[in-house]
Amino acid sequence: MERLLHKHAGLFTDFYELSMAQGWHAAGRAEAPAAFDYFFRQNPFGGGYVLFAGLGDLLEILEAYSFGEDDLAYLATLGFHRPFLDYLEKFRFKGTIWSAREGEVVFPLEPVVRVEGTLLEGQLIETLLLNLLNFQSLVATKASRVTAAARGRRVVDFGLRRAQGMAGIQASRAAAIGGVEATSNVYAAALWGLTPAGTQAHAWIQSFPDELSSFRAYAEAFPEGCTLLVDTYDTLRSGVPNAVKVAKELEAKGGSLSGIRLDSGDLAYLSKKSRQILDDAGLTQVKIVVSNQLDENIVKSLLDQKAPINAFGVGTHLITAQGTPALDGVYKLSMLDGEPRLKLTENLSKASLPGVKKVVRYLDAEGNFFADGIHFADEKPAAVIHHPAQSNQKSRVAQCFPENLLFKMMEGGRTLSTWSVSEAAAYAQGRLAKLPSEHKRFENPHVYKVGASKALLDLRKDLIRKYLGDPEE
Amino acid sequence: MERLLHKHAGLFTDFYELSMAQGWHAAGRAEAPAAFDYFFRQNPFGGGYVLFAGLGDLLEILEAYSFGEDDLAYLATLGFHRPFLDYLEKFRFKGTIWSAREGEVVFPLEPVVRVEGTLLEGQLIETLLLNLLNFQSLVATKASRVTAAARGRRVVDFGLRRAQGMAGIQASRAAAIGGVEATSNVYAAALWGLTPAGTQAHAWIQSFPDELSSFRAYAEAFPEGCTLLVDTYDTLRSGVPNAVKVAKELEAKGGSLSGIRLDSGDLAYLSKKSRQILDDAGLTQVKIVVSNQLDENIVKSLLDQKAPINAFGVGTHLITAQGTPALDGVYKLSMLDGEPRLKLTENLSKASLPGVKKVVRYLDAEGNFFADGIHFADEKPAAVIHHPAQSNQKSRVAQCFPENLLFKMMEGGRTLSTWSVSEAAAYAQGRLAKLPSEHKRFENPHVYKVGASKALLDLRKDLIRKYLGDPEE
Numbered sequence: 001m002e003r004l005l006h007k008h009a010g011l012f013t014d015f016y017e018l019s020m021a022q023g024w025h026a027a028g029r030a031e032a033p034a035a036f037d038y039f040f041r042q043n044p045f046g047g048g049y050v051l052f053a054g055l056g057d058l059l060e061i062l063e064a065y066s067f068g069e070d071d072l073a074y075l076a077t078l079g080f081h082r083p084f085l086d087y088l089e090k091f092r093f094k095g096t097i098w099s100a101r102e103g104e105v106v107f108p109l110e111p112v113v114r115v116e117g118t119l120l121e122g123q124l125i126e127t128l129l130l131n132l133l134n135f136q137s138l139v140a141t142k143a144s145r146v147t148a149a150a151r152g153r154r155v156v157d158f159g160l161r162r163a164q165g166m167a168g169i170q171a172s173r174a175a176a177i178g179g180v181e182a183t184s185n186v187y188a189a190a191l192w193g194l195t196p197a198g199t200q201a202h203a204w205i206q207s208f209p210d211e212l213s214s215f216r217a218y219a220e221a222f223p224e225g226c227t228l229l230v231d232t233y234d235t236l237r238s239g240v241p242n243a244v245k246v247a248k249e250l251e252a253k254g255g256s257l258s259g260i261r262l263d264s265g266d267l268a269y270l271s272k273k274s275r276q277i278l279d280d281a282g283l284t285q286v287k288i289v290v291s292n293q294l295d296e297n298i299v300k301s302l303l304d305q306k307a308p309i310n311a312f313g314v315g316t317h318l319i320t321a322q323g324t325p326a327l328d329g330v331y332k333l334s335m336l337d338g339e340p341r342l343k344l345t346e347n348l349s350k351a352s353l354p355g356v357k358k359v360v361r362y363l364d365a366e367g368n369f370f371a372d373g374i375h376f377a378d379e380k381p382a383a384v385i386h387h388p389a390q391s392n393q394k395s396r397v398a399q400c401f402p403e404n405l406l407f408k409m410m411e412g413g414r415t416l417s418t419w420s421v422s423e424a425a426a427y428a429q430g431r432l433a434k435l436p437s438e439h440k441r442f443e444n445p446h447v448y449k450v451g452a453s454k455a456l457l458d459l460r461k462d463l464i465r466k467y468l469g470d471p472e473e
Numbered sequence: 474m475e476r477l478l479h480k481h482a483g484l485f486t487d488f489y490e491l492s493m494a495q496g497w498h499a500a501g502r503a504e505a506p507a508a509f510d511y512f513f514r515q516n517p518f519g520g521g522y523v524l525f526a527g528l529g530d531l532l533e534i535l536e537a538y539s540f541g542e543d544d545l546a547y548l549a550t551l552g553f554h555r556p557f558l559d560y561l562e563k564f565r566f567k568g569t570i571w572s573a574r575e576g577e578v579v580f581p582l583e584p585v586v587r588v589e590g591t592l593l594e595g596q597l598i599e600t601l602l603l604n605l606l607n608f609q610s611l612v613a614t615k616a617s618r619v620t621a622a623a624r625g626r627r628v629v630d631f632g633l634r635r636a637q638g639m640a641g642i643q644a645s646r647a648a649a650i651g652g653v654e655a656t657s658n659v660y661a662a663a664l665w666g667l668t669p670a671g672t673q674a675h676a677w678i679q680s681f682p683d684e685l686s687s688f689r690a691y692a693e694a695f696p697e698g699c700t701l702l703v704d705t706y707d708t709l710r711s712g713v714p715n716a717v718k719v720a721k722e723l724e725a726k727g728g729s730l731s732g733i734r735l736d737s738g739d740l741a742y743l744s745k746k747s748r749q750i751l752d753d754a755g756l757t758q759v760k761i762v763v764s765n766q767l768d769e770n771i772v773k774s775l776l777d778q779k780a781p782i783n784a785f786g787v788g789t790h791l792i793t794a795q796g797t798p799a800l801d802g803v804y805k806l807s808m809l810d811g812e813p814r815l816k817l818t819e820n821l822s823k824a825s826l827p828g829v830k831k832v833v834r835y836l837d838a839e840g841n842f843f844a845d846g847i848h849f850a851d852e853k854p855a856a857v858i859h860h861p862a863q864s865n866q867k868s869r870v871a872q873c874f875p876e877n878l879l880f881k882m883m884e885g886g887r888t889l890s891t892w893s894v895s896e897a898a899a900y901a902q903g904r905l906a907k908l909p910s911e912h913k914r915f916e917n918p919h920v921y922k923v924g925a926s927k928a929l930l931d932l933r934k935d936l937i938r939k940y941l942g943d944p945e946e
Contacts, residue, residue, distance in 0.1 A: 005639060011660040012642075014633055016671030018659065023673075023694035029680060037674075074663045079697075123676055127657075130634035131641060160487055161603035162799040166478060167640035168604060169485075186491065186598075187484035190547045198489030200496075203509075203596055207502060221496035224552075233817060233940060259889045263493050264818065316799045325793035326635040341679050344706060345737065465704060469698040 010067040013127040022084040031118040031140035035335035037111035044324035048445030053177045055102040059415045097410035103428030136174035138327040143178025149299040154311035157183040159319025200225040215246040228261040244281045268307040275308040349389035362400035371449035387450025410471030483540040486600040493558040503593040508808035511586035515799035521918030525529030526650045528575040532888045552836040570883040576901030609647035611800040616651025622772040627784035630656040632792025688719040700732040717754045732760035741780040748781040822862040835873035844922035858924025
């Protein structure tokens, strides 16, 4: 299945990336060696973590990244210069990418991805990288919250119709990494190897003279297993009793009914009453699927009420990452010409961390996540890490087991290793299991410790002094 | 420029649309004549209207709508039957679409689009239609709020990096219809004929030994007009003074500086101080552009403080429709086999409106919008319209001037008329001007009257009685 963004990926960028690229090209600075960090500042949804996603998609697009004839013709109409357009015509991304694995649990301020390459190529991919990683990490995180709330029950992505346009394609991929088992989105399923799922709409029921005949027609069309939408007229007096009739007819022919779907009303009450009717008819195997404006809090509330629900169809709130519709990830120059660089901000303690860095995850004796440390790439794991903004706040990690979080995923523009969506999803489940529950709860989660090495914070202090002068002078 | 969604548009759908299509095909019901309405229930952002967008995009995709060889091969792996796949292979959308014009001001409950065709084709395009119209109308509405707050000053879409994945492409189109003048998104600009715009990132400044040399290099690369980012080190002590120097150097060579951009700090304070420095240097023509987490409320607040800002770069909050990330538009069967249909809901007064309908806009003596009436397509404009939920609430419209809101835009699958994005944007401005300001204010806007004809509400009552029995019996 063809990827939509592969063509014209070069134009899927902010205009200023191309302006700057032309400027550097003209100034002879295009090939200066550089490094950039991708990181975010705040966990979304008031939560305690981010589930990193989008990497596989990014690497695949970067391998194909180029400017086609019509792309260049368009840029020429905007006044870009011939020598630069000639440069773009031959341009391929040849950089090296170190990154957390897709499905990794990551935290604010730590570099999740490091891009090494020329100044021009590193900058040129900024918008594409931010667009893909910010959104997919956001939806994967949301999905992990919804699936956690569902406590092992099946969650299906029903979001395409309310997705933000074509965002639906990438959202369904990210939702799968976050633990969603199936999707209504057929294109995303085809593209990413996801499981497509769906039942029928109210229009199906309305298209027949009555509910029972609509159920019969559907069961006839899909005798190998179908789910019937029971809330078109009256769920308990008409929908469920008619579903029972059809289930019995199917059984008589050797088939069986898979489930019923409730899409309106009080889902806790209706699921309990429906379960009773089904069980009384001996249909204990028929599952109850619910949908209608669900999110992690409603899913949790339904199960807290012991609603006998087997699967949740989650749409709008999942696909648009309701609550925090954008992750605030940024991409900052950290090294140029072999020299560390940083981005100052109004609040100096929030200046970016300079230099080529790695992230070390410190595990406790049980193998659970205890803290993350940001270090220079060539530093050894530390005994103590320091809060990046208040360096007098320290955490001892000497007793912990260190592991590296960033791996070389692409070198010279070639992908070194790839994971399928299901591999990333499996990895995510394993990693989330190692994150202590106080960081995963929905209300006021405990803040996970992210620190930096003293050497790194000292360098930042030196560079700030160099740029702005010594505040004490 | 090739459209990304044209290929595989058939798969850009919910799985159940295809299941139902196969079911109707097998049951011999595929070709039953049907009509569907697209409408929404609630204005987003706590506002008083929706700016309708996405139609041109939808019509273009519907004209190309088909199932390719690899699409069908994929569907075969999912178990779809051969006769149905053969049907899909030849499938083209041949329906007729009546719709409000793109850029129209529309309101809850009224049918904004009516699709007439076969039951199968009408249902098959549901997800695609909802996806395109919901999101683009949402962003166009958001953009109209931001541009209204900017009171004639230029607004530029900077959102791509925080957009929900590929949503950025369609969002930039919709933002333009809502009044945004330019976009950072190069692909969207190429595709839709928008104006691309952008300056430089902090990385440009950091890539030179100091700020002044970075400004000089940029001015040299873009002598015909450039905007300098002045907040990398210290806006008032370094950024603006350096921009003044470069502006003077440019003037000496016959060029000129277009503007400066502020991207952090207190934008009201900094814009006033920067304006003073520029004016004192005789650079009154240099514009001030601001960006950084702007939305309609911050833009309004800045101008209320008399901040001397010439242009606003609006990103995350515009592109993700912050506040209401999804429009709740739905698509309901309203006619089948020549018989009116409706969708019941828990709250019967919210049941959908049956039959083939039109929308009449009633204008007052000044030509401003007074109320909208929903009527059968063959009804005459009314003297009185009734509240759709509380039919005893009436509005007299006898003294008003009626105009039809829905036009035949597509017939037999061929588009009858198309507008460019800029035509739709111009239409939107004209229509918004006719909406009284009490419906446009951000806080507690006055609810615009939308009513229905008595005949329509009577039919709905009859149909509810037919489906559910007389509640008084």
